[in-house]
Structure formats: C-alpha cells, structure tokens
Amino acid sequence: MAIPKAMRLLGGATFLVFLFVLVTLYRSEPTAIKLPTEGIKEGTKPKTGLRPQGWDHDPQLDPSGEAPEPLRRVNGKNYDPDNANSDRINATLLSLVRNEELNDMLQSMHDLERTWNHKFNYPWTFFNDVPFTDDFKQKTSAATKAKTSYHTIPKEHWEIPSWINKDLYAASKQRLKEKNVQYSEMDSYHQMCRWNSGVFYQHEALKDVQYYWRVEPKVHFFCGVDYDVFGWMQDHNKTYGFTLTLLDSPDSVETLWPETLKFLADHPEYEAKNNAKGFLTEEKEKGHNQITKGYSTCHFWSNFEIANLDLWRSKAYTQYFEHLDKAGGFFYERWGDAPVHSVAVGLFEDKSKVHWFRDIGYQHIPFFNCPNNGKCSGCEAGRFTDGDDWLNSQDCRAVWFKYAGMD
Template identity: 65%
Template structure:
C-alpha cells in the first residue's frame, strides 16, 4: 500500500500536466482590442475593419465651457482653417455643415477663411449662417501669393509642358502651384494666425461621417501631438522627381535637424511600390493627405522647417515641378519630428474624393466600414497606411 500512493500521485500529476498542455494549445488568442494598437495588423488589412473607439486620454466636455464667443472658456488657441475661393461657396457650405453637425456644434471653434481676393458679401453671410462660431475672413498678402522673383517664366512654361505630357494634374495652372507653395510654407505666417497654436484644415466638398465627442485640439495638446491625419497615400512620382534629392542635400548640410526617432524607413520604403521609389529617386512618395490635417503650428514655425522650406523654395520645384504641400509637410514631419507625436485619427470618418477613412463605429453614418475608395478598386493600391503602421505604428 505504501508503494501505491506515490504511483497514484504521479498519475494525478501526469493528468494535470496533460490538461495544461491541451489548454495551452486550444486557448483563445488575445483580441486586438485587448493588446492595444502597439501590435501591428497584417499590412494588407484595413485596420478600420477592427474594433475601435475614441483615443485614450480624452476629456469629456461641458457645453457651457464651449459656448460660442468669449463665454467659451475651455477652448484653446485653435481654428478651423480653409483656403477657399468665392465660387466654391456651395462646396464650402457642404463641408461646414458636415463638420458642424458631427463635431463643431459642441465646441464652437472659430472658422478662418483665406482667399487671394476679397470675399464677397454673400460668401460671408452664408458661411456665418452655417455656424454659431465666429467666422474670420482674411486676404492673403500679395507677396505671399505671387510667383517669386527668382522663378524663370520661360523655364516654368517649358516645365509645365513636360509635366502635362506626363499626365500631371493641374500642371499648367499657375494658381495651383501658388496654392501648393502657400500651403507649404506661407500660410502660418499670416497675421491672423499669429496667436494660434493649432488648426484643422478643411477644404470645400469634403465629408465627415462620425460624431466626435471630444475636443480634438485639447487632445493634441494634452497628449503632446504635433500632427494628425486620416489618410496616407502614394504621390505621383512624376510630379516630384527632384524633391527627395533636394531634401538629401538639405539634411547633408543640416544633419542636426534629423530627429533620432524619425520615420525615414517610411519615407524610403521600396517594397510595396518600387516603381515610385525609383521614379522619385529614393522617396517612397508616401505622404499624409493634407486636405485633412490637424497640426501644431509650432512645428512649421521651427527653425528646422523654416530652413527646409526656404531651401526648397529657392530650388524652384513648386513651379518647375509640382511639389505639393502634402509631400513637403510629410517629408519634414518624417525627418524632423518624433514620429510618436504623429497621430492617426482613426475615429474621424472623412472623405475627399476619391478616398475615404471609414471607422468601424456606431457613431458613423453615411460611409461603409473599411471602405477606402469610391468604387474604383485599382485605387486601393494607393493606400500607404500599411507602410505607416509597419514602420511607426498606430499612435
């Protein structure tokens, strides 16, 4: 009998160990929501298909604290910003109605409209009627809008012909080149923004689909974020062939500006679209689609960015090529900023034709969860968000 007890004990231990082994094999894996956004999703899966919610660290709001005008004591120095022409009034009103309905009617942040010509009385009357918040109407100084003196007119004309032959959109429109230059390095110098720290860029005809119940500007401030985006795309490499070489010249002269936690790998990835990397001479062409951007103006006002913009401006690519503010902003952020301070607003449903950011949320109406394009399937390959998540994450 004395020998039987150890045998039984060993048998029981063996059964316990076997059960533990089987449980390890069959136990359910942790869900994405339980392990946080630090775990990368498969690069070809739209993360908006997965459960999501508002970002962490947000504060609830009191309607009294965000009342229109001086009574709104909780607002910080921020504005909704739009570069818009008088003839784009209907498209601007549509965008305003969407953003007011989903967000700004709760927070009443002011709207600041910019134009290179004076706004009409009708534009002012109808836009002000679309919001309870203050509206400001600003004229762009001529010296900020005109073609700079160092641009050779004949070379510009010849260059635009080459761009047009390569199917580069808006290549021959002087006003488009002027707009790209202004959005890249001059808008934040306007006196109307002198006391502003944050802005949310809004363009005519864009759509917003989701109710957002927190102050996005305060979220940026409280969480030390510099830049927020919704959509991340590949650019047309034929529009920016010398942008990356000029950038490399600049950082060779100023290596001190490159942040140790940069996003260089995102900027130079040559795996998913090697054709773009080759044609853009080493630049992946990935960029934040800047028709939506929520940003801290301090970054554009920094010496690193000012010196970078001035270098590019003198190189002439805003006119001899078609350098857009989106790749210029994106390259600067990817090199000179801590990548952890760049935030994907996955909870803000957004569309600028033909692309969408459609979250999986009951707060969203009017867009299909995970939808990226307007139905043209070939455009799905333009999605560069998987690259961002691969190299940087979803912060």
C-alpha cells in the same frame, strides 16, 4: 399580473449586459486594435477580399472607439460660443477657399459642425487670394455658432516668386503635361501648393494661433466626435494628425528627395532620432523610388491635417522650406504641400508625436477613412475608395504602421 422576481432580475441583468456591450463599442481603446496580418494563410478567405497591401482585412473593420484618455468634453457651458472663459484652446478651423466654392464649403461646414464643432465652437478662419464676397461671408457665418473671420492673402505671399525663370517654368509645365501630371498647367495650383507648404502661417491672422484643423470645400465627415480634438492634441503632446496617407505621382516630385538630402547634408542636426525615415524611403510602388531618387512618395493627404503651428515655425522647417523654395520645385515640378509637409514630419519630428485619427470618418474624393464605430453613419467601415480597384494600391497606411505603429 405582477412579474415574478426572478424574471425581473433576469431582465435587469440582460439590460446591464447590453449597456456594457454598448459602452465597450463606443469607448473601446484604439490601442487594443491589432495590425492586420501581412499575409493570408492558404485556404482561408479574407473578410473583404485581398487588399493590394497584403492585409487580411482593413484595420478600420475592427471595432474602434475614441482616442485614448484623457479627453476633454462638454460640461455645462464650458464650450459655449460666447463664453469668454471657455475651455477652448488657441486653435482654429482653417480653409483656403474661393468665392465660387461657396456651396462646397457650406457642405463641408455642415458636416463638421454636425459631427463635432457644434459642441465645441472653435472659430473658422477663411483665406482667399481675392476679397470674399458679402454673400460668402453671410452664408458661411450663418452655418456656425462659432466666430468666423475672412482674410485676403497678400500679393507677395501668393504671386510667383521673382527668382522663378518664366521660360523654364513654361517648359516645365509642358513637360509635366506630357507626363499627365494632374493640375500641372494651372498657375493657381502651383501657387496654392507653395502657400500651403510654407507661407500660410505667416499671415497676420495666424501669428498668435497655436493649432489648426485644415478643412477643404467638398469633403465629408461621417462620425460623431465627442471630445475636444485640439485639446487632445495638446494633452497628448501630438504635433501632427492625419486620416489618410497615399502615394503621390513620382513625376510631380522628381527632385524633392535629392533637394532634401542636400539640405540634410548641410543640417544633419535637424534629423530627429526617433524619425520615420523608413516611411519615406521604402518602395511601395515599383518604379517610384527610381524616378524620385529614393522617395517612396508616401505622404499624409494634407486636405485633412490637424497640426501644431510650431512645426512649421521651427528653425528646421523654416530653413527647409526656404531651401526648397529657392530650388524652384513648386513651379518647375509640382511639389505639393502634402509631400513637403510629410517629408518634413517624417524627418524632423519624433514619430510618436504623429497620430492617425482613425475615429474621424472622412472623405475627400475618391478616398475614405471609415471607422467601425457606432457613432458613424453614411460611411461603410473599411471602405478606402469608391473609385476603381487600382486606387486601393495607393494606400500607404501599411508602410506608416510598419515604421510608426497605429498611433
């Protein structure tokens, strides 16, 4: 029996409405998302329970789509792995990884390839302080269609510098151990933090590279991303991208801020006019600023960072890193690359060039960046941690949004 014309029209209209809602969910502009309120009206109940920062809900509970247009997408074979004239820009996925972390690295690769890189085929660049095994090379190269390269870090880039007093370093490690500063006893951790802070981009393999996306072993990516993230950074004049921002251990960076102020006193010209200094100095956790002499310890969690290498190659950062390196805090304390990069970005860079990738679902144990997006699976929207409740208090996003907005 034929369906009446009116019913056909009604069915067509319903289908069009469904398509409109679906497109809106997938492509809604993140700039339309409003900051959660700082307080909760008496008698009302927040969506997910009162978060420690006073939000009525996590902004990741609001429906979000992709980053703002323009967006570069796959069109035919424009991002094919063997296309010598592809639309890929000068960028790489970068990993510092040990041979024994092969399985954890493969997990990270599988996630990022599945959600993003199988479409765009950006190369992977692997670094290790010892040569990579054939097994590592074979299995990681098999995990991607993109090119892979493997590099050993020169000894002079990795070794403890000659100006570090070994007796003072040994005593400092003991003092930090007594204060329960994580990883403070591991020489390799101190070396890694220094290398990631100001040495990695000096490697010959990166001398001509413009952008990188840092990928660590044993991380997860949850959401399909259908645009060229590197191309977006370039087109929108962004120099630094993050997913998570957290508090650090104040005992690990006790003199980082005083040394930074010494540097600024000698080089006031490097402080950007539109900076995010307030993000670095607003006390979020009682007691942190007293220990650090003014630093909030808020920092971008650099196990995920997408950045323009010109940031670190700049005269301002080069001289800043050299100042910090000579001060010895990478060894006498446990200065991490995350607070060092964050302080530099917060002071020397225009805050409008820093971007929160809310649409990239990400986990590094025990924290999440979980968007409310139809392209995500395996990640609960608005979930910040799967650890103890007190870990919610380590979230510094509210402080960043206050001083720089959500972009």
